[in-house]
Amino acid sequence: MNNHVTVLEIDGKALEHNLHYFKNKLHQNTKILAVVKAFGYGGDGVQIASFLKNKVNYFAVAYAHEGEALRDADIATPILVLHPQIQNFDQIALHQLEPSIYNLKTLTAFLAYAKDKEVIAYPIHLKFNTGLNRLGFSKEEIPLIIDCIKKSKHVKIKSILSHLAASEDVNEQDFTLRQINNFKQIIQEVYRRLNYKPMAHILNTSGVINYPEAQFDMVRIGIGLYGFGNDKTETSHLKNSHILKSTISQTHVVKIGETVGYNRAFKAKKNTKIATIPIGHADGLSRKLGNENGSVTILNQKALIVGNVCMDMIMVDVTDINCKEGDDVFIFKTQEDILTISTVSQTISYEILTMISQRIKRLLKS
Ligand SMILES: *Cc1c(COP(=O)(O)O)cnc(C)c1O
Numbered sequence: 001m002n003n004h005v006t007v008l009e010i011d012g013k014a015l016e017h018n019l020h021y022f023k024n025k026l027h028q029n030t031k032i033l034a035v036v037k038a039f040g041y042g043g044d045g046v047q048i049a050s051f052l053k054n055k056v057n058y059f060a061v062a063y064a065h066e067g068e069a070l071r072d073a074d075i076a077t078p079i080l081v082l083h084p085q086i087q088n089f090d091q092i093a094l095h096q097l098e099p100s101i102y103n104l105k106t107l108t109a110f111l112a113y114a115k116d117k118e119v120i121a122y123p124i125h126l127k128f129n130t131g132l133n134r135l136g137f138s139k140e141e142i143p144l145i146i147d148c149i150k151k152s153k154h155v156k157i158k159s160i161l162s163h164l165a166a167s168e169d170v171n172e173q174d175f176t177l178r179q180i181n182n183f184k185q186i187i188q189e190v191y192r193r194l195n196y197k198p199m200a201h202i203l204n205t206s207g208v209i210n211y212p213e214a215q216f217d218m219v220r221i222g223i224g225l226y227g228f229g230n231d232k233t234e235t236s237h238l239k240n241s242h243i244l245k246s247t248i249s250q251t252h253v254v255k256i257g258e259t260v261g262y263n264r265a266f267k268a269k270k271n272t273k274i275a276t277i278p279i280g281h282a283d284g285l286s287r288k289l290g291n292e293n294g295s296v297t298i299l300n301q302k303a304l305i306v307g308n309v310c311m312d313m314i315m316v317d318v319t320d321i322n323c324k325e326g327d328d329v330f331i332f333k334t335q336e337d338i339l340t341i342s343t344v345s346q347t348i349s350y351e352i353l354t355m356i357s358q359r360i361k362r363l364l365k366s
Helices: 012-023 037-042 045-052 064-072 086-094 104-116 139-150 170-193 205-210 232-237 335-344 349-354
Strands: 007-011 031-035 058-061 079-081 098-101 122-128 155-162 199-201 218-221 242-247 250-254 272-277 295-298 301-306 314-317 328-332 361-365
Touching: 007 012, 012 031, 012 045, 012 218, 012 361, 031 045, 037 045, 037 064, 037 349, 045 058, 045 064, 045 361, 058 064, 064 079, 064 086, 086 098, 086 104, 098 104, 104 139, 104 155, 122 170, 139 170, 155 170, 170 205, 199 218, 205 218, 272 301, 272 328, 295 314, 328 335, 335 349
Parallel strands: 007 361, 031 058, 031 218, 058 079, 079 098, 098 122, 122 155, 155 199
Antiparallel strands: 007 242, 242 328, 250 272, 272 314, 295 301, 295 328, 301 314
């Protein structure tokens, strides 16, 4: 059992608040897909999906085994697998996961698989490339792929989707609008060739914020659920869901001239009170935060990280904080904390959340 004192708390109330915030931006009939890939953006995919399962229409994961974990937790909501691979088809079918099919090789293989297993109308999704150039069919492939699919009773297209490359970037508005326009043409072309109308969806979080007119039948919300919009104003309407907490293991007073940590990287210029916290780079705390580049919060005051970040620990300067061993420490509590850490670590909020290692215990508070 993991009784580690460093805990990633997931705030269920924040998830609910954020979900409502986005719901209010949507038409009444627009479905919501919650993206819970990568352990729910570094949280806990199973706990988050269990909490949200009656509040959303769909979940998405990147890989089949992430979907399997949700099914093992008795989550019955439809699950879209964004990046299925041919060797995962058994796992996909066994757990009624819905693959997003993105190329001819995967489509042909899945059609053969479905035929072999004698399944009828297995739900699949078709992913189109409209400019991200990552995964997806091209518009030109529509006649061929729809033809293949129409000939088979073993699969049914549940939705067609695409993904925006720069939905958060207002300087790329022309490009994004072209992607959306492209997608509209793809939808029309697919509908023209089918005798039924699969759902269509293209928007991620910042897509919902910037291009709500392109919500089609469903939107796919990831980072927004966890508290981040694409700018300060949007983020201020959201609540942070991932809170990384620890406690002080030990305090020391180091005298002027003494050093702290590996390589003696911190040298005390005056008598300095130091607190040691059980979290390090093996937990996903970047070494870039060391040497006074990053800080933690103790008793509502900032304490700078001194010396190098160790594998399992950091030391912070608490000279001006009236704290003691056992007191709570917040590595991050607010979106501002996470954004500061991401700036210092030269990355984005997504990576700060997803890099929190599996060594840290997760606890969802509803
Ligand atoms: C990760 C992902 C999303 C969610 O994006 P956010 O910016 O986190 O909302 C949506 N769609 C696809 C295809 C994705 O890979």
